[in-house]
Amino acid sequence: MPKNTLISLFAFFLLGLMPALEPAGAADAKKYQRTIEAYAIPDVVLVNQNGTKVRLREVLKSDKPIIVDFIFGTCTTICPILSVGYANLQQKLGANSRSVHLVSISIDPENDTPKVMRDYLKRYRAKPGWDFLTGSRSDIDKVMYAFNAYIPNKMSHYPLTLIRSPRDGKWIRIFGLLSSSEFMNECQKVGIR
Amino acid sequence: MTSRGMWRHGRSFVISLLVLIAAVGPQVCPAQNSAGSPAAEKIRLGEQMYREGILPSGEPLRAYVKGDIPVPGTAFSCVSCHLRSGLGSVEGGVFTPPTNGDKLFQPFQLLFKGLEQKYFPLPPRRPAYTDATLAEVIRSGATPTGGTLNDVMPRYLLEDEDMALLLSYLKGLSSHYSPGVSATTLHFATVITDEVSPEERTAMLAPLEQYIAIKNNQARAYRAPGNKSRQMAENMLVSKELATRTLTLSRWILKGSPETWRKQLEEYNRKDPVFALLGGVSSGEWKPIHDFSEANRIPCLFPITNLPVISETDWYTLYPSKGYYQEGEAAARYLHTDGVLPQGAAVVQIVRDSPEGRALAAGFRQTWLDSGNGAPLTVLLKAGQTVTKEILRKATGKKNVAVVMVWDGPECVPALQSLVTAGKRPLSLFVSARYLGEKLWTLPEQIRPFTYISYPYTFALSVTYSAMGNAKLQEDQRQALGQADVTIKNHAQEIASLDTTLTQIVTMALMDLRGNYYRDNFFDVIGMIADQPSSVFGRLSFGPGQRYASKGCYIVQLTKGPRPELVKKSGWVIH
Numbered sequence: 192m193p194k195n196t197l198i199s200l201f202a203f204f205l206l207g208l209m210p211a212l213e214p215a216g217a218a219d220a221k222k223y224q225r226t227i228e229a230y231a232i233p234d235v236v237l238v239n240q241n242g243t244k245v246r247l248r249e250v251l252k253s254d255k256p257i258i259v260d261f262i263f264g265t266c267t268t269i270c271p272i273l274s275v276g277y278a279n280l281q282q283k284l285g286a287n288s289r290s291v292h293l294v295s296i297s298i299d300p301e302n303d304t305p306k307v308m309r310d311y312l313k314r315y316r317a318k319p320g321w322d323f324l325t326g327s328r329s330d331i332d333k334v335m336y337a338f339n340a341y342i343p344n345k346m347s348h349y350p351l352t353l354i355r356s357p358r359d360g361k362w363i364r365i366f367g368l369l370s371s372s373e374f375m376n377e378c379q380k381v382g383i384r
Numbered sequence: 385m386t387s388r389g390m391w392r393h394g395r396s397f398v399i400s401l402l403v404l405i406a407a408v409g410p411q412v413c414p415a416q417n418s419a420g421s422p423a424a425e426k427i428r429l430g431e432q433m434y435r436e437g438i439l440p441s442g443e444p445l446r447a448y449v450k451g452d453i454p455v456p457g458t459a460f461s462c463v464s465c466h467l468r469s470g471l472g473s474v475e476g477g478v479f480t481p482p483t484n485g486d487k488l489f490q491p492f493q494l495l496f497k498g499l500e501q502k503y504f505p506l507p508p509r510r511p512a513y514t515d516a517t518l519a520e521v522i523r524s525g526a527t528p529t530g531g532t533l534n535d536v537m538p539r540y541l542l543e544d545e546d547m548a549l550l551l552s553y554l555k556g557l558s559s560h561y562s563p564g565v566s567a568t569t570l571h572f573a574t575v576i577t578d579e580v581s582p583e584e585r586t587a588m589l590a591p592l593e594q595y596i597a598i599k600n601n602q603a604r605a606y607r608a609p610g611n612k613s614r615q616m617a618e619n620m621l622v623s624k625e626l627a628t629r630t631l632t633l634s635r636w637i638l639k640g641s642p643e644t645w646r647k648q649l650e651e652y653n654r655k656d657p658v659f660a661l662l663g664g665v666s667s668g669e670w671k672p673i674h675d676f677s678e679a680n681r682i683p684c685l686f687p688i689t690n691l692p693v694i695s696e697t698d699w700y701t702l703y704p705s706k707g708y709y710q711e712g713e714a715a716a717r718y719l720h721t722d723g724v725l726p727q728g729a730a731v732v733q734i735v736r737d738s739p740e741g742r743a744l745a746a747g748f749r750q751t752w753l754d755s756g757n758g759a760p761l762t763v764l765l766k767a768g769q770t771v772t773k774e775i776l777r778k779a780t781g782k783k784n785v786a787v788v789m790v791w792d793g794p795e796c797v798p799a800l801q802s803l804v805t806a807g808k809r810p811l812s813l814f815v816s817a818r819y820l821g822e823k824l825w826t827l828p829e830q831i832r833p834f835t836y837i838s839y840p841y842t843f844a845l846s847v848t849y850s851a852m853g854n855a856k857l858q859e860d861q862r863q864a865l866g867q868a869d870v871t872i873k874n875h876a877q878e879i880a881s882l883d884t885t886l887t888q889i890v891t892m893a894l895m896d897l898r899g900n901y902y903r904d905n906f907f908d909v910i911g912m913i914a915d916q917p918s919s920v921f922g923r924l925s926f927g928p929g930q931r932y933a934s935k936g937c938y939i940v941q942l943t944k945g946p947r948p949e950l951v952k953k954s955g956w957v958i959h
Contacts, residue, residue, distance in 0.1 A: 267475055279453045302925065325959055370453065
């Protein structure tokens with residue numbers, strides 16, 4: 192390994208990495224960060240698990256509550272937990288599963304083809320009302336930027352859940368992993384029950 | 385160094401710091417259990433619980449995560465978090481500790497003192513697990529020190545017999561270093577098949593052998609007392625481990641017909657067992673070597689081949705791309721999404737009966753069917769048979785045929801002219817840039833407006849050998865130019881470039897192994913590395929279980945004139 196790599200590595204380590212580790216502590220303490228945000232949705236066309244093109248602005252302009260997360264098909268640890276939360280919410284809503292629109296957006300759009308996404312949803316026994324969206328890398332980047340969730344690389348992602356209230360179009364932004372009761376609690380605030 | 389690269393190194397550094405666990409030198413020579421024996425059956429059942437989340441009864445394991453969320457069936461299992469080798473990971477700020485035999489049954493404590501203790505929260509120390517404390521922690525999360533595990537770790541409801549199977553699997557999991565590892569060396573080999581030209585052999589071997597020489601020199605420098613590099617290495621705790629082992633690389637040359645390769649490989653491996661296969665090159669189908677790797681559980685990283693095995697579940701070969709298959713796939717995705725095909729229109733594939741032709745046709749067919757379309761018609765070209773006006777006329781004359789794929793090499797180009805004159809002109813014609821080679825530039829002018837070409841390379845000026853014409857400079861080309869430092873003019877240079885990328889991947893993987901020399905851990909850590917730039921494919925990406933690093937292929941058209949340009953008709957990845 193060249194010397195300058197070592198030096199930059201060391202410098203980078205001192206400068207940049209402390210914040211990256213915070214979520215670990217947060218998870219330990221069973222705490223998550225919660226803020227209320229307004230987002231401008233970029234006008235991009237994404238593709239869902241059935242290979243159908245969808246305009247994101249239209250998808251997110253619903254009079255139903257909407258929940259958005261960022262995952263990918265081969266992800267370990269975080270995505271399984273987030274997706275199990277979605278699956279569980281659908282389970283609890285039973286026949287009402289369509290009363291909320293669950294949206295998972297791929298952060299590995301080149302690997303997440305409609306087929307990969309279909310298989311993923313099947314594994315979590317997803318019911319209608321949960322869509323997995325992919326697209327071109329540049330469009331996905333735009334979406335991540337818009338939600339203040341941009342990461343240059345999928346392996347450096349973090350758990351984020353965004354819940355949109357149909358009442359005012361504002362978003363509850365949750366950083367961290369939620370338990371089922373915490374998740375239900377947040378859902379109830381936007382009228383999901 | 386790019387900022388991506390820097391992030392990458394920074395992250396792996398942290399991982400390494402977080403996981404500085406005392407390691408007792410494990411003994412080699414794992415207990416061999418012949419398949420079908422009761423012991424092997426026990427391991428199989430344990431593995432099924434660990435990897436698939438399925439109990440011996442066939443029922444899914446029952447579990448709860450985050451305190452109260454029941455896990456639906458087999459949505460995920462131990463392997464999803466602790467990975468195949470059991471060495472765990474750090475992802476999204478969640479630290480997943482090792483659950484392998486070597487680590488669980490010894491105390492979890494720190495080996496090195498230094499920076500990491502000042503800056504990073506570390507997993508709690510604990511004594512060695514016993515069967516009883518391990519069963520307890522898996523069931524209730526209660527740790528041997530009286531604490532409770534973070535609730536990201538599910539709680540598993542397991543009967544005693546099932547628990548016993550799982551525990552015995554964990555005991556054997558990554559408990560002895562893999563073959564090819566000794567106290568002083570880490571041994572690799574590279575596979576070369578006999579027909580590969582000396583020029584292409586050198587292109588593959590040179591970057592790899594040079595890399596190994598440099599690595600070993602650095603290790604020697606580290607071992608020399610008082611050396612400045614040693615001080616550097618001291619700060620880089622991870623490389624300390626690497627410095628203790630010399631990397632060695634054997635050449636496994638395969639001679640004769642592919643049916644005999646497997647036997648030759650087994651013989652090489654018996655005499656000279658390796659930790660993993662690096663690179664390698666063949667112009668034939670990689671299947672015999674793939675099957676060898678799979679059967680012996682030997683990772684094979686980045687073999688240079690355009691004829692890989694296409695599988696969603698095989699684990700032990702990581703290819704640069706799907707090769708020809710990927711081009712057929714791109715043609716199908718383009719045709720499916722662009723929506724110009726009239727209702728009820730049929731597609732006919734004229735296929736050279738060669739590995740290349742068959743791979744192109746298989747990629748198209750599978751993807752076309754997966755998108756919900758009817759099977760394409762196929763016309764097979766036997767050895768010695770060339771595409772003629774007559775063959776084309778017959779193909780396009782079939783009922784409802786609107787699209788023709790000609791999956792053939794350069795010799796088909798002259799006949800394609802007849803598509804303009806003979807009978808019914810198809811709506812579109814698809815051909816492969818890689819298979820046509822330089823003849824691509826001689827496609828008859830009149831067919832260019834309806835000819836679509838699968839082009840599997842980055843659309844950068846730096847790739848010139850198959851693009852003797854000028855490509856139009858667009859935004860992503862400029863980006864690719866920034867990344868690419870090699871100008872590729874021929875196949876040997878393509879090989880050399882891919883091989884240089886391979887050495888970068890190996891560098892990161894060796895650091896991330898953190899001294900845990902288990903073959904499965906090698907691919908586990910590669911599954912976690914950041915995307916890499918490539919002068920050939922633009923961008924290579926990895927991920928747990930992902931086995932083809934280049935994900936894209938353009939569909940392009942050729943402009944008119946004697947020095948035509950490529951014009952993109954699609955994005956790099958078509959959904």
